[in-house]
Amino acid sequence: MDTRILRVFLMLAAGLALPVVPALAEETSSVDETPVIDPNIVRLGLREADIDALDVEVGAFFGFMSVEDFGTNEVYGARLAWHVTEYLFIEGQYGMTSVGRTSAESLDPTLNLLTDADRDLVYYNASLGFNALPGEVFIGENAAFNTDIYFLLGAGTTEFANDRMFTINAGLGVRFIAYDWLAIHLTFQDLIFEKVAIIDPANSGDSAHNMQYTTSFTVFF
Amino acid sequence: MFARILIALVVACSFSAVSARASEYPSVEVQDAFLDLRTGPGEGYPKVQIVERGDFVEILLSKTDWFKVRTRKGFEGWVHRDDMERTLDPDGDKIRISTVGEDEFAHRRWEAGVKMGDFEGNTMVGGLLGYYFTQNLSIELNASEALGSFSDSQLYSLSITHQPWPQWRCSPYFIMGGGAIKIQPEAKFVQTRDRTDQTVHAGLGMRVYITRQFMFRGEYRSNVILTDVDDNLEIEEWTLGFSAFF
Structure with missing residues (x-):
């Protein structure tokens, strides 16, 4: 029953609409009989948006960071890079570690130079990256992977020992392109920030070189 | 019941397979004498294959100034943006890839x-x-x-x-x-x-x-x-x- 009502309704609607369409068509086509553009040609073209551009790289890293006077500990974090050209990229990094006890504290267990919360180290930085040496590695007879040896230079902030310190970061890395969308990095970085004043008050203005080596897995998209 | 679910799954899978095949990559026709394909997205990587004039290549993806293409025979390689601009789109028009520049x-x-x-x-x-x-x-x-x-x-x-x-x-x-x-x-x-x-x-x-x-x-x-x-x-x-x- 419902469908019949619907059908009648549709027929009525179509009946009402039909006389209007030719009237409109008559009005518009009265000037020029031949259309300028043939509507039957389907233009395929090439739309750039159809090409997947993989210029952004995002991933996570883990490794070890040696913080001067506080030993070497696990470090982990995230990185985000944007590749401007085949040589140049911009990268942001966020990393965190938790440092151990100094040798003085190990010798005297009652000595606590920092609270547990102050032993957490967090840094972030922005760097310019240069893909200096592109290359290929071969695994066996049938597999070849593209690689890049790159340099990083940047600046940022480190939060550690109840202080915020300006940090210069310089590094060297190797990027293995496993797939077009996946890369594995091995990165060595030197994070240079002020020495912790409590450890060495006489030289508190001096800078400490804190080496970090990490492995990253990144995805291009 | 299980058979119906199984059939539904098979149908769904076959549909997705079809749609994956249907979503073809854009393909372009080589207009220069030949198009060089390199092993990687950089000018240092060796040229390992050429595609002759009149042949088509599919554009798979891009990285910075480089495009990864696939030939009819299934060979994949990288082409620079400047070379890519000397190919024709399916309408026979020169393809135009917008570069960001001083303008x-x-x-x-x-x-x-x-x-x-x-x-x-x-x-x-x-x-x-x-x-x-x-x-x-x-x-x-x-x-x-x-x-x-x-x-x-x-x-x-x-x-x-x-x-x-x-x-x-x-x-x-x-x-x-x-x-x-x-x-x-x-x-x-x-x-x-x-x-x-x-x-x-x-x-x-x-x-x-x-x-x-x-x-x-x-x-x-x-x-x-x-x-x-x-x-x-x-x-x-x-x-x-x-x-x-x-």
């Missing part, structure tokens, strides 16, 4: 960047986000921190910038605006509380177009911190940084 630099809308420098003896790091109303005028949001031995400060500011010659590769600009500064004295040196003050600033800078969507910028600002005490504090700020524009 786009002059007509940019958004800018995002980072900077570092000197804030009256303290080291400053920060970030910025800008929006251009016109080629000459933009509004800019800055967030930075100045790290020193005696105090750390956080600065937030909103500025108007004006560049008289937007079409220049090295484009100078004027900046003025206001904001707030939060100063945190280091507890180990002085026992005072954090304080927040209003600031006003004026200065000038230079944006230098480098390549693609990338520019360097250097800036000088004279900040005046409006304190409660009689004398206002004047602080000079010098920064260098880089930005990307969109």
Whole structure:
């Protein structure tokens, strides 16, 4: 029953609409009989948006960071890079570690130079990256992977020992392109920030070189 | 019941397989005598294959200036943007790939960047986000921190910038605006509380177009911190940084 009502309704609607369409068509086509553009040609073209551009790289890293006077500990974090050209990229990094006890504290267990919360180290930085040496590695007879040896230079902030310190970061890395969308990095970085004043008050203005080596897995998209 | 689910699954899978095959990559016709394919997206990678005039290649993806293509025979390689522009699209028109260049630099809308420098003896790091109303005028949001031995400060500011010659590769600009500064004295040196003050600033800078969507910028600002005490504090700020524009 419902469908019949619907059908009648549709027929009525179509009946009402039909006389209007030719009237409109008559009005518009009265000037020029031949259309300028043939509507039957389907233009395929090439739309750039159809090409997947993989210029952004995002991933996570883990490794070890040696913080001067506080030993070497696990470090982990995230990185985000944007590749401007085949040589140049911009990268942001966020990393965190938790440092151990100094040798003085190990010798005297009652000595606590920092609270547990102050032993957490967090840094972030922005760097310019240069893909200096592109290359290929071969695994066996049938597999070849593209690689890049790159340099990083940047600046940022480190939060550690109840202080915020300006940090210069310089590094060297190797990027293995496993797939077009996946890369594995091995990165060595030197994070240079002020020495912790409590450890060495006489030289508190001096800078400490804190080496970090990490492995990253990144995805291009 | 299970059979029905199984059939539904099979149908769904076959549909997705069909749609995957249907979503073909755009293909272009080689117009030059030949098209060089390299093993990687860089000019150092060796050329390992050529595609002759009249042959078609599919464009799989791009990385910076390089396009990964697949030949009819299934061979995959990388082609530079300049070579890609000497191919024809399915309509027989030369393909046009938009590159971002100096012209786009002059007509940019958004800018995002980072900077570092000197804030009256303290080291400053920060970030910025800008929006251009016109080629000459933009509004800019800055967030930075100045790290020193005696105090750390956080600065937030909103500025108007004006560049008289937007079409220049090295484009100078004027900046003025206001904001707030939060100063945190280091507890180990002085026992005072954090304080927040209003600031006003004026200065000038230079944006230098480098390549693609990338520019360097250097800036000088004279900040005046409006304190409660009689004398206002004047602080000079010098920064260098880089930005990307969109």
